[in-house]
Amino acid sequence: MKRIIYTLIIAFITVSVTAQIDRSKMPEPGPAPEINLEDPQQFELANGLKVMVVENHKLPRVSMQLTLDNPPILEGDKAGVSSLTGALLGNGSTSIPKDEFNEEVDFLGASISFGSQSAFASSLSKYFPRILELMADAAINPNFTQEEFDKEKDKLITGLKTQEKDVSAIAGRVQRALAYGTDHPYGEFTTEETVNNVSLLDVNRFYESYFVPANAYLVVIGDVEFDQVKELVTEAFTPWTKAAPPSLSFSKPLDAQYTQINFVDVPNAVQSEITVQNLVDLKMKDEDYLPAIVANQILGGGGEARLFLNLREDKGYTYGSYSRIGDNKYVPARFSASASVRNVVTDSSVVELLSEIDRIAKEPVSAKELANTKAKYVGNFVMALERPSTIARYALNIETEDLPSDFYKTYLERINAITIEDVQAAASKYFSANNARVVVAGKGSEVLENLEKVTFNGKSVPIKYFDKYANETEKPDYEASVPEGVTVQSVIDKYFEAIGGKDNVAAIESLKLVYEGSAMGATIKVEEKKTADKYAQTTFMNNAPMMGVIAKGDELYMKQGANKTPLPPDLQQDMKSSMGIFPEQKIATNPDAKIGGTEMLDGKEVIKIEVPGKVVQATYYYDVESGLKVKEASVTSMNGQTQNQESMLMDYQEFDGIKFPTLKTSNLGPQTIEVRLLEAVINYSVTEADFE
Numbered sequence: 001m002k003r004i005i006y007t008l009i010i011a012f013i014t015v016s017v018t019a020q021i022d023r024s025k026m027p028e029p030g031p032a033p034e035i036n037l038e039d040p041q042q043f044e045l046a047n048g049l050k051v052m053v054v055e056n057h058k059l060p061r062v063s064m065q066l067t068l069d070n071p072p073i074l075e076g077d078k079a080g081v082s083s084l085t086g087a088l089l090g091n092g093s094t095s096i097p098k099d100e101f102n103e104e105v106d107f108l109g110a111s112i113s114f115g116s117q118s119a120f121a122s123s124l125s126k127y128f129p130r131i132l133e134l135m136a137d138a139a140i141n142p143n144f145t146q147e148e149f150d151k152e153k154d155k156l157i158t159g160l161k162t163q164e165k166d167v168s169a170i171a172g173r174v175q176r177a178l179a180y181g182t183d184h185p186y187g188e189f190t191t192e193e194t195v196n197n198v199s200l201l202d203v204n205r206f207y208e209s210y211f212v213p214a215n216a217y218l219v220v221i222g223d224v225e226f227d228q229v230k231e232l233v234t235e236a237f238t239p240w241t242k243a244a245p246p247s248l249s250f251s252k253p254l255d256a257q258y259t260q261i262n263f264v265d266v267p268n269a270v271q272s273e274i275t276v277q278n279l280v281d282l283k284m285k286d287e288d289y290l291p292a293i294v295a296n297q298i299l300g301g302g303g304e305a306r307l308f309l310n311l312r313e314d315k316g317y318t319y320g321s322y323s324r325i326g327d328n329k330y331v332p333a334r335f336s337a338s339a340s341v342r343n344v345v346t347d348s349s350v351v352e353l354l355s356e357i358d359r360i361a362k363e364p365v366s367a368k369e370l371a372n373t374k375a376k377y378v379g380n381f382v383m384a385l386e387r388p389s390t391i392a393r394y395a396l397n398i399e400t401e402d403l404p405s406d407f408y409k410t411y412l413e414r415i416n417a418i419t420i421e422d423v424q425a426a427a428s429k430y431f432s433a434n435n436a437r438v439v440v441a442g443k444g445s446e447v448l449e450n451l452e453k454v455t456f457n458g459k460s461v462p463i464k465y466f467d468k469y470a471n472e473t474e475k476p477d478y479e480a481s482v483p484e485g486v487t488v489q490s491v492i493d494k495y496f497e498a499i500g501g502k503d504n505v506a507a508i509e510s511l512k513l514v515y516e517g518s519a520m521g522a523t524i525k526v527e528e529k530k531t532a533d534k535y536a537q538t539t540f541m542n543n544a545p546m547m548g549v550i551a552k553g554d555e556l557y558m559k560q561g562a563n564k565t566p567l568p569p570d571l572q573q574d575m576k577s578s579m580g581i582f583p584e585q586k587i588a589t590n591p592d593a594k595i596g597g598t599e600m601l602d603g604k605e606v607i608k609i610e611v612p613g614k615v616v617q618a619t620y621y622y623d624v625e626s627g628l629k630v631k632e633a634s635v636t637s638m639n640g641q642t643q644n645q646e647s648m649l650m651d652y653q654e655f656d657g658i659k660f661p662t663l664k665t666s667n668l669g670p671q672t673i674e675v676r677l678l679e680a681v682i683n684y685s686v687t688e689a690d691f692e
Contacts, residue, residue: 037385037409040219040395041226045234047242049213052395053229054221056388062128062222064135065392066119069215069400071330072185074250079194080156081206082116087152088203089114089211092143096134101143105134112138117210125223129232132220136236142207149200157192167266168340170468171273171441174264177470178437179277179334180253186331187253189469213237214244217399219392253332255279256437261350261451261463265444265476267599270617270635270644272346272442274339276353278432279332280325284401289327290411291418291426296325297373298423299360299431300337304372306356307337315352317345325430329401335430342637343443343617347450350438354456358433364420377415433457445478445597478597483624488593488609491622492584498627500658508581508658510686515664517675526675529690530581536691551575552691568638574613587611587620598624606630628652628659655680 040052075081090112092101105112110123110131119139123131163169173189180187218237220229255278282292300307300323307321318339326333337357341349384390394408438461440451454461467473496502513528525540535551548559549567556572557564567575580586587593587609596608596619604623611618615638621631633646649661662677 047213049216051218053226057223060125060223062125063122065219067217068117070245074185078197080190081198085203085206086116093137093141140240167269174470175439181251183251210245212243213240221388221392255435259436261438264441269443275439276436277336280335280430282327283329288426291422295423295427298369299323317341317349343446346447354433357431361428361431444476492588494627512681512684514679515675519673534691570614574616656682
């Protein structure tokens with residue numbers, strides 16, 4: 001009974017209080033929560049290593065972060081030497097072989113990792129002395145061997161080769177090179193040639209020159225005692241020879257003199273990578289640092305920011321659009337606003353990005369935008385304090401960025417004090433639409449015609465052309481890349497002759513193909529059945545049907561088990577335009593299909609047929625010499641999202657007089673799926689059950 005009465009009293013109080021709240025008004029924000037950040041205890045070794053210790057006894061864990069706060073390093077014709085150095089560090093030490101080192105770290109349930117200018121370790125606090133000892137040993141006495149060097153060099157070169165046609169990688173490389181210049185540490189790039197210039201001796205020299213304690217900071221945080229840390233660190237790191245890195249000079253980067261488009265032609269691009277950028281002289285200790293990052297958050301900091309709401313939610317140009325502003329105490333940093341967009345809206349997206357940058361620099365933000373952004377920073381800041389790595393980073397920033405000791409203790413107070421005027425002043429200072437460099441990497445044959453017509457604030461925006469390594473070049477000549485007399489029909493005719501002859505192809509009334517491969521530890525089988533007006537594809541995983549696509553008459557749907565989901569109307573229309581035994585039979589009669597020029601693919605010249613659609617933009621690649629189709633690519637754009645698919649077709653073999661590729665490799669996200677042709681049945685007996 002007491003519990004019932006108590007409950008009724010609480011309910012009455014709650015209703016009474018609620019009745020007194022005016023819900024038509026937004027509640028006034030309360031005071032910023034008090035931030036209690038413990039100041040680290042510090043000491044310094046004779047060799048220059050500065051050590052900060054933050055005791056936190058909530059959990060029996062400890063983490064260690066070693067950071068070398070060196071100025072940017074220009075690697076020149078040996079670009080890649082820092083990456084190789086970072087990859088080789090941590091492979092044991094001169095006294096402990098790599099395998100034994102890794103086995104002991106794993107046995108203790110710990111982790112140790114290295115970069116060319118850093119090291120990190122974490123473990124249970126009871127293993128802290130040994131893990132600290134191992135990290136120090138690997139840092140001071142690295143185990144650089146020719147065998148491991150050769151392995152890491154091969155891995156680096158392989159990674160570079162995979163990026164040769166990666167539009168995002170090309171765009172990022174050119175953006176940095178155009179912003180800073182290729183003779184600047186932030187503008188130079190690693191190539192296969194520069195990596196091949198690097199020897200094991202170069203790695204040793206780089207390590208000896210730059211992995212030195214003069215600008216080194218070690219932050220230890222967790223369940224430790226300061227006196228114990230001081231004793232152990234002194235013992236472990238005193239052998240680190242006192243030295244300072246060499247002083248280097250490099251070019252001073254300059255902004256573009258006027259707003260311009262810097263275009264990089266990437267013929268295989270299925271969408272355009274756009275970045276509007278300019279240099280900013282911003283440091284964390286600057287008075288307007290916080291207003292600047294708040295301005296950037298409002299412009300392009302997430303899904304509620306202006307760029308995202310404009311280019312994705314309103315226009316549907318892209319899956320997402322964002323901006324970021326950097327800070328750097330050594331050299332100018334970059335402000336950038338970017339988006340990956342469909343080819344057809346590349347020019348419009350450039351204008352929208354510039355317009356949003358211009359608007360936030362010239363017009364005050366709304367009180368609601370500022371309040372929401374402040375609330376987000378408060379929430380993120382408070383949650384981040386739960387992570388030990390955050391405390392370590394804050395302690396390090398105070399030391400390396402010359403910040404006041406109460407920078408983070410008063411962080412929320414200063415965020416909440418930012419005014420609309422502060423945001424506009426920072427935006428107008430750091431975001432520029434008047435001398436912006438708009439870097440566009442994309443398929444020139446599809447986007448250049450409209451890009452050349454772009455105007456902003458009543459002025460035409462000029463275009464300069466660059467290759468994939470930021471060298472200025474001439475405008476691409478797309479007409480010259482199409483051989484004289486080549487048409488869509490002539491390419492298709494040659495393809496049909498190559499696979500068995502037009503008459504034999506025309507005589508096929510039904511076709512069944514079965515491919516099999518493996519992915520994610522499972523056996524994948526894909527079965528296709530085709531007639532002139534019907535299509536069925538079923539995907540099996542470990543022989544169990546997972547998904548199907550059916551097309552017959554006006555029925556086009558996806559099938560999962562007993563569930564049938566009709567395809568969107570635009571996608572249905574695109575599918576109908578390519579149905580048939582071979583898609584080329586419909587492409588030949590499609591007035592929108594066109595020759596997309598030629599390019600080199602795996603050392604062979606290929607010619608492309610491009611087939612536009614409402615949802616799916618398809619491209620087919622045919623070997624100029626043999627006539628065989630060697631690649632299919634598509635980009636599917638729906639609901640603001642874009643999905644790219646590529647399949648390489650290889651090893652043609654004959655089945656009943658017709659050649660089919662018996663090996664297909666396709667991309668599935670970051671994975672590559674390889675399937676082989678198990679069965680090809682021409683003019684099999686078709687039943688209704690085949691298309692249900």
